[in-house]
Amino acid sequence: MVALIMGQINRHAEQVTATVLSNKRVGQYHQILLNVGEVVKHCKPGNFVAINVGGPSSAMVLRRAFAISRISDRGEYGGTMELIVAPHGSGSKWLISQPEGAHIDLVAPLGTPFGIPTNPVRALLIGGGYGSAPLFGLAELLKSRGCRVDMILGASAAAKIYAPLEGKRSVSSLKIYTEDGSTGIMGRVTDPLEQLIADGEVDVIYSCGPMGMLAAISTIAKRNEIVHQCAVEESMACGIGICMTCVLPIKGGDGNITMVRSCIDGPVMDGELVLWDQVGQPQ
Amino acid sequence: MVALIMGQINRHAEQVTATVLSNKRVGQYHQILLNVGEVVKHCKPGNFVAINVGGPSSAMVLRRAFAISRISDRGEYGGTMELIVAPHGSGSKWLISQPEGAHIDLVAPLGTPFGIPTNPVRALLIGGGYGSAPLFGLAELLKSRGCRVDMILGASAAAKIYAPLEGKRSVSSLKIYTEDGSTGIMGRVTDPLEQLIADGEVDVIYSCGPMGMLAAISTIAKRNEIVHQCAVEESMACGIGICMTCVLPIKGGDGNITMVRSCIDGPVMDGELVLWDQVGQPQ
Amino acid sequence: MSVELDFSTSFGNAWFPLPVFTASGCASSGRELSQFFPLNEIGGVVTKSIMIKPRLGRPTPRMAETPSGMLNSIGLQGPGIDAFLANDIPWLVSTGARVIVSIAGETVEEYAVLARKLRSVTGLSAVEVNISCPNVENRGQVFACHPESARAVIEGVRRTLGGDLPIIAKLSPDVTDIAAIAREVVDAGADGLALINTLLGMVINTSTMRPHLGGKTGGLSGPAIRPVAVRAIYQVHEALPHIPILGMGGVRNGSDAFEMVLAGASGISVGTASFSDPLATVRIQRELAQLLVEKGFTSLRQAIGFAHRDDEVNGE
Amino acid sequence: MSVELDFSTSFGNAWFPLPVFTASGCASSGRELSQFFPLNEIGGVVTKSIMIKPRLGRPTPRMAETPSGMLNSIGLQGPGIDAFLANDIPWLVSTGARVIVSIAGETVEEYAVLARKLRSVTGLSAVEVNISCPNVENRGQVFACHPESARAVIEGVRRTLGGDLPIIAKLSPDVTDIAAIAREVVDAGADGLALINTLLGMVINTSTMRPHLGGKTGGLSGPAIRPVAVRAIYQVHEALPHIPILGMGGVRNGSDAFEMVLAGASGISVGTASFSDPLATVRIQRELAQLLVEKGFTSLRQAIGFAHRDDEVNGE
């Protein structure tokens, strides 16, 4: 696994101007393909990008963070990167309204990647909402290393499940859970987890999604002594480690709490180390 | 002439959503044609519009004022309005970047129109830079009332002269002055003024352009007792008479100074009443 | 709305069926806005601060746009109280609008004189006392900046006005401790507080390399200052939970207004937003009503200061 | 640039070849930004305010974006002065960067302790004293808000530090009279002033209907506050024309920096702008140089306070 508390910015991070190659609506999300050039070579599953939103006279002064969904450094455009964007507030809405050809100012790659096991293992990938975005690229990579990849996706409703056809190819199994039962099984991604682990189907869990989901998975993983790498999501003002807004409480080596920056020591973290019950609590 | 100090907002002013029909570069300016609907019926030469700029998450909180260049209430689109926009700061640059089909939030018509004489007179129209924009519509109107219309346009350089071909048709004569001589005569619009007046060619002067130009014309008009209607340009925060930022010092009836709002008691004012030397001076 | 919402509010003994008002200086005397909506469809019109004598105000330029805000330096241009009472008020009252007159003076005495003139005027709902004005008797320092001068103005107005018309004291955010000033003016007889006036700011014109505004400094308003306004409202409501607050400062939509209500505002004034949207006041009022209903409130009153609900429990 | 420009500046006896700095708390200890540009190509790095002990800081969320600005409530998270001096400073000094260490305390004594620790550290250019911290000995009121406590901190630091290292006192804009505080701290031994720290603000989360930030209130920064910063710089330069000012608050480009220089700043710190543009500090420095040359200045010094040039003539 990757070292967790490096306290160092991704050494490949740079500011680039990307061009929108396509922008398609997929369910409640937008799939945005960007031409980003050379930088793609250093992007790994789990990394994210930080995007300037709103144009030159925007009232929005902070970048927005988006997970890198998939990358390609071949093809007619050179390096391309795909983002899956949920319309949330004004920044994401601006982004999904960008037409083909628009220029996007982004900093990439940022943060830690998912750690890739050196031996083939049985990996369970769990995604919540747009949290599935980086998991398909991860699945491909794991598969290419001989891992077996199972995937569970969950969301409140069908339109919030992101599971592209191409992506499904890289997984051995895919289960979908929705809270309203509008697609897949009615329930939550954590429902089948204990059983799968008991059945010996899981060596390592990779997850990405809402913090509550990550916390719940962490509890189960810890109880069952399964390694759990999760990509967290805290409000970030800078994305490059200089503002200290994105911190999470971590169990330090000495047993004390440490507040680490999730933009450089994350987003991918060891779920066991995060003190989930203390996130957002006064110290 | 129109009453000058009415202290009342243009009674036809309303907020409308306009659609960009075309947006063309003309010299240093952009000629923007808007579909504005019914409101066009109440727009007169001299009136202006106030436009929201920058879109929903813009840091620009104030509307921008633009003179109505020409209007048409016939044609395939219903009421249309043309604006001539000079790229200046972020607001005007946003406006000139709006593509065909974009929606524009505008308030129109605003302010006082040029007063139209009841008898046919010899009218001299003087425009500086984009200040010529409203003069062509005015020229057509004056011509339709049997007036003779001469026009003098001036600017620092050729690219800042706005004089469309169609517009030229409505004037009997057109002289152009540029400070660098890059087109027309080298000099200023005021250079030939005394002589034209002395020659008995001018009953009334209409002007629109930079404040310095209007002041200079006013001095000459006053000395020669020629009526001078000028469209002024002060910084405006609201355009509808509620903020008191756009004021100009006027000689009141009692000889005292009055500060009138140029957005509702202007932009067209009696040049003789404006206390030009006190504009921007502490009272 | 299908759900019943009690949208009324009070400042002292003045009851208003609706809670969103214009902000002083951002609606002149209401005439212009009345072309865009009927003035009796909002909480009320707060008029531009009026002084005793006619005033020409500051030289132009009087405004500068700033990021998400603007500076103004109008310098209280106006016709003087007599012309104002003769021309503007009767018209305004005739529209059925509820009227809050804002007054401004250069001495404690001037405020009292203004209050005396208002005593006999019919149709007024309240008086807003703009104490963010330079005190000519004390090196031009703003009344609202010092507890003593703030208190003196409100005491004078209270005494002269008699007991009927509610007084809303309008405070400046440019102070070290706004809750302390609030306490003084309430103690001196204010029935409510208007929070906040503009922040003192400046823009230098990089072409002329001089202060851009004719008056050099100006008042900063608009969305840029909203976090400061919300904080001031929150602090003052915490200190004086029973004093109604007229909240303002960068309110642009219903959600902004709701934020202020949750922080402790009993009513909202809309200023700068009217410059870009003449319908802002009615629109914001409508949006606020919708939000209250969506959140399950059946009256505005329930929501006032709701963001403080943990305070008693947690201590802090 | 083909034209010669003397772009250097001084704070007390510290001379800097370049005038644009990072802002405290907006560059951590420089390491991350060094990936985007060499740290010795700017005026210097002002480090995040360091306290005596390690601190975890405030709970999350620690930030909220606001119109043209943001609120932060970090609560001075940091490793404590000893770890900081052991790990961060040697690295920073090794990059060739000029270093200004920012210190923060909860008592007058703590500031003095911090100053003592800095005495023997080599490679520092100056100390920035962040007095916008709650004074635990006086009801948690911020040191910078009262002349006496502001003075006490700076006197303590000056005494302990000895005479060599220049002191830059960083003031809060949340005061009634910033020039008065400035006078006190200069009198107490500050060689320069940093203007301005953030404004106290708050955002209410309309979903939870509670203050959005874990720490309830936060500091407002970014372009939204620039007019307040320019005004503060202008006022303080007017009151103390010979005291160098490190200007900051919403500087986003060269023109913003130029505005502050004209108002009276001898140097510029760039904070929030680095969050959206990691290269902001160098870019702004380059743009400022271009503007100075375009306007015909041959040195930064000539432009400092240039907007005041009419003051002597016109009085005001």
Ligand SMILES: Cc1cc2nc3c(=O)[nH]c(=O)nc-3n(C[C@H](O)[C@H](O)[C@H](O)COP(=O)(O)OP(=O)(O)OC[C@H]3O[C@@H](n4cnc5c(N)ncnc54)[C@H](O)[C@@H]3O)c2cc1C
């Ligand atoms: C590491 C990381 C990866 C992410 N990946 C994705 C992704 O792949 N797809 C996607 O749709 N979204 C993703 N998000 C969430 C995305 O950043 C937010 O939805 C977005 O910032 C919201 O901005 P806004 O202007 O639309 O909303 P607003 O609510 O207007 O934003 C206001 C401020 O709050 C911050 N903010 C709001 N919501 C979030 C959030 N959920 N997480 C962090 N900051 C937030 C914004 O960045 C902004 O600074 C990711 C966030 C992080 C931290």
Ligand SMILES: Cc1cc2nc3c(=O)[nH]c(=O)nc-3n(C[C@H](O)[C@H](O)[C@H](O)COP(=O)(O)OP(=O)(O)OC[C@H]3O[C@@H](n4cnc5c(N)ncnc54)[C@H](O)[C@@H]3O)c2cc1C
């Ligand atoms: C009655 C009237 C009619 C006008 N007609 C035209 C026209 O037909 N074509 C045209 O190109 N321009 C016209 N202008 C000028 C136009 O309003 C400004 O160029 C425009 O507001 C600049 O905005 P900006 O965001 O591009 O510049 P910025 O400098 O970024 O604007 C900042 C602020 O200053 C104000 N401002 C800046 N320059 C001016 C100015 N010259 N006059 C008034 N306010 C200004 C802006 O409105 C804005 O509030 C007119 C102005 C007025 C008052």
Ligand SMILES: Cc1cc2nc3c(=O)[nH]c(=O)nc-3n(C[C@H](O)[C@H](O)[C@H](O)COP(=O)(O)O)c2cc1C
């Ligand atoms: C152009 C302008 C003029 C103002 N005039 C006054 C005034 O006369 N009296 C007063 O108390 N406040 C005045 N204010 C302050 C506003 O009433 C309000 O307190 C402030 O602008 C904050 O609200 P806003 O951000 O919604 O505009 C004025 C504000 C502006 C922008």
Ligand SMILES: Cc1cc2nc3c(=O)[nH]c(=O)nc-3n(C[C@H](O)[C@H](O)[C@H](O)COP(=O)(O)O)c2cc1C
């Ligand atoms: C996230 C953040 C953290 C900050 N931390 C500190 C700090 O530790 N010490 C300090 O003196 N100022 C701190 N500041 C204030 C800045 O140094 C600066 O004074 C202020 O942000 C205004 O500048 P800006 O608008 O360019 O950011 C901080 C600001 C931000 C945004």
Ligand code: FES
């Ligand atoms: S987002 Fe700024 S340190 Fe992580």
Ligand code: FES
């Ligand atoms: S622009 Fe507001 S009154 Fe004229």
